[in-house]
Amino acid sequence: MNEVTIIVIVTVAVALIFDVINGFHDAANSIATVVSTRVLSPRFAVLWAAFFNFVAMFVFAPKVADSVSKIVVINASDPAFVYVVLSGLFGAIIWDLMTWFWGLPVSSSHALIGGFAGAGIAYKGIDIIRWNIVGETMAFIPLAPLIGVVLGFLIMVLVYWIFRKWKPAKVDQIFRKGQLISAALYSLGHGGNDAQKTMGIIVALLVAAGLFDPSKQLSMTSWDTLWIILSCQLAMSVGTAMGGWRIVKTMGMKLTKLKPVHGFCAETAGAFTIFFATHLGIPISTTHTIAGSIVGVGATTNLAGIKWDTASRIVIAWVVTIPFSALTAAICFHLAYLVHGIF
Numbered sequence: 350m351n352e353v354t355i356i357v358i359v360t361v362a363v364a365l366i367f368d369v370i371n372g373f374h375d376a377a378n379s380i381a382t383v384v385s386t387r388v389l390s391p392r393f394a395v396l397w398a399a400f401f402n403f404v405a406m407f408v409f410a411p412k413v414a415d416s417v418s419k420i421v422v423i424n425a426s427d428p429a430f431v432y433v434v435l436s437g438l439f440g441a442i443i444w445d446l447m448t449w450f451w452g453l454p455v456s457s458s459h460a461l462i463g464g465f466a467g468a469g470i471a472y473k474g475i476d477i478i479r480w481n482i483v484g485e486t487m488a489f490i491p492l493a494p495l496i497g498v499v500l501g502f503l504i505m506v507l508v509y510w511i512f513r514k515w516k517p518a519k520v521d522q523i524f525r526k527g528q529l530i531s532a533a534l535y536s537l538g539h540g541g542n543d544a545q546k547t548m549g550i551i552v553a554l555l556v557a558a559g560l561f562d563p564s565k566q567l568s569m570t571s572w573d574t575l576w577i578i579l580s581c582q583l584a585m586s587v588g589t590a591m592g593g594w595r596i597v598k599t600m601g602m603k604l605t606k607l608k609p610v611h612g613f614c615a616e617t618a619g620a621f622t623i624f625f626a627t628h629l630g631i632p633i634s635t636t637h638t639i640a641g642s643i644v645g646v647g648a649t650t651n652l653a654g655i656k657w658d659t660a661s662r663i664v665i666a667w668v669v670t671i672p673f674s675a676l677t678a679a680i681c682f683h684l685a686y687l688v689h690g691i692f
Contacts, residue, residue: 357560360554367441369591370442371461383616399590403582405536409541409545411567412627415549416631418556425557432472433471434465434553436464439678439681440677445457456670458633458636460674463675463678471678486632493622493626494644531620538624542632544584616642623638
């Protein structure tokens with residue numbers, strides 16, 4: 350077994366670990382509102398989300414995976430690109446774990462993209478990056494929460510108008526059940542967009558190792574690629590089932606006070622936003638999306654009820670995610686050079 354093969358195996362393992370961490374870190378996105386409104390217990394909520402994370406592979410075409418795999422222009426004849434992928438993963442994992450410890454709901458997606466791009470730049474400079482793909486992702490840093498805010502606000506207003514003559518207790522009863530559907534939809538979107546990012550990283554790795562034709566598409570009907578899809582969806586589901594209670598508290602309890610009707614509207618708005626982006630093949634932040642949706646829903650009742658100090662901490666963490674993960678990945682790549690002399 351040669352060195353490149355060993356590094357490929359190690360990197361696939363690290364990628365799947367990242368996928369588990371992503372599910373663990375982002376579990377709050379899918380279940381924070383359904384837990385904070387006490388519709389489901391935390392344990393059952395994460396299992397509910399994990400199931401719909403997994404079945405997403407039967408719903409969405411792998412357009413996001415294709416976009417992520419092409420962020421860096423890879424030369425299959427240069428084995429150093431295998432280290433670029435591995436370093437990018439380490440940059441993302443380090444940032445994810447740090448923000449999980451701090452309880453900040455930052456984007457694992459942006460950490461991964463920043464890490465991959467940062468390692469690529471460290472090796473070959475900025476010309477190696479496909480900036481159109483990075484640009485789409487950067488554009489959705491403000492757009493995802495903004496769309497979430499607008500949709501959350503509009504859906505909440507519509508629901509208020511439809512149920513304006515209903516008794517509050519009856520409305521609460523209806524939307525406690527409705528949240529099971531909205532949480533499932535959001536988890537489906539989360540699994541469809543986020544798991545595909547790891548698929549894209551593995552494809553990029555295999556292209557770098559000369560083991561995958563870059564013109565080939567991921568497919569459920571091809572045994573050559575089915576293992577990539579299954580392993581990534583399963584890893585994310587396992588991570589989600591493990592949960593991340595620190596971030597659940599930030600997303601579902603510290604941003605604004607929620608009732609079941611609010612949770613339903615926020616999750617529905619978030620799900621529609623993610624479905625749209627996944628259809629376009631744009632890797633977006635499910636974290637940004639649900640945070641924006643929660644703020645939009647909260648704004649219909651009382652802007653003062655939104656805890657802006659918590660929101661500001663989250664925004665700051667969002668802003669520094671891509672540059673920090675890129676810098677960390679670049680450092681990891683140069684350490685690989687110093688230790689092994691890969692050039």
